[in-house]
């Protein structure tokens with residue numbers, strides 16, 4: 081009975097030690113025992129050497145005696161308990177992943193597919209904080225992912241209609257109130273026929289608020305595929321004859337301002353917009369909102385370095401191009417040793433015309449002045465006179481005035497600057 085009790089305890093290290101002690105005490109003769117111990121030690125040593133040899137080799141060492149198997153199991157059990165009490169970062173990461181996966185599966189099983197006959201749409205109703213919404217929105221909100229995946233976020237019915245009208249590919253519709261879709265259900269249905277993979281989620285308004293960039297988010301948000309430059313170039317020349325005007329945005333950091341600039345350029349319409357490095361992202365949600373659909377109608381060349389700006393001028397017109405800088409800053413004019421003329425006094429425009437507009441806090445850069453100097457006398461600084469005490473106009477307002485003045489000149493002028501005039505210059 082005692083032997084059985086002791087054996088049952090051998091799985092625990094302390095009990096095993098007690099068992100060994102008892103076994104020694106209960107042994108018949110000390111000499112016999114010493115002999116048995118010696119041979120046991122020798123056997124243990126031999127096994128250890130064998131184990132070490134196997135550890136070095138590619139063959140795995142496996143215990144050969146029942147006692148060793150027992151010892152190995154105890155060791156593994158202790159190791160497991162230690163890992164549970166002091167988990168490694170890798171273990172924690174794996175456990176976290178499993179947890180996220182499990183909770184996602186649980187949520188997915190909870191969400192319901194709704195076939196809405198009134199809207200003629202089939203959508204998934206998601207619970208609060210469903211990770212599928214987060215995954216979708218992160219890809220469109222980060223600039224890096226936006227550039228990679230080419231997705232843009234468009235909020236509000238009016239802008240969504242603009243995008244649909246311009247034939248952009250619809251990738252997702254996220255809404256919180258069904259009423260928001262009633263008015264636009266037909267164009268939406270048409271867009272869905274073009275892309276049946278489009279995801280449609282009805283989400284709690286709180287979730288929509290979390291991902292909206294607007295203070296009062298409308299109840300509907302969409303993800304569209306950003307149109308390619310080639311697509312817009314084709315569309316813009318199909319729709320109307322653009323004026324020979326390129327607007328270069330220099331240091332524009334405010335998305336609302338960039339949006340307004342794009343809106344004006346599309347309204348004119350200009351030939352293209354060049355957004356130099358250092359400006360904000362024209363495809364950012366606020367800029368898109370400020371653009372009122374202008375983004376889908378005028379070609380935008382984004383993230384252009386100043387050394388590449390001259391390459392943006394159509395080559396066949398490069399010889400006969402004018403460069404205009406909108407300037408309000410007298411110190412900069414002095415530093416660059418140039419005079420400004422009144423914006424309404426432009427006498428001649430070129431076969432192509434570049435207008436540079438500066439940023440809210442930095443104004444026009446020195447690179448812009450260097451660029452203007454490359455066209456000699458066909459480069460001019462334009463100033464809009466302001467009342468005493470006023471430094472400047474808002475960038476979009478200043479550009480609008482200058483562009484419409486140049487438009488008047490271009491339309492009046494039948495012929496581009498003659499080569500003799502430019503030679504005289």
Ligand SMILES: C[S@@+](CC[C@H](N)C(=O)[O-])C[C@H]1O[C@@H](n2cnc3c(N)ncnc32)[C@H](O)[C@@H]1O
Pocket residue numbers: 405406407408409436437438439440441442443444462463464465466471472473474475476478479
């Ligand atoms: C809001 S202003 C700020 C300029 C900046 N703080 C500076 O002083 O250089 C931004 C840009 O709008 C244009 N702008 C504003 N007011 C103007 C004016 N009165 N005449 C010509 N351009 C003007 C210029 O291109 C200017 O760089």
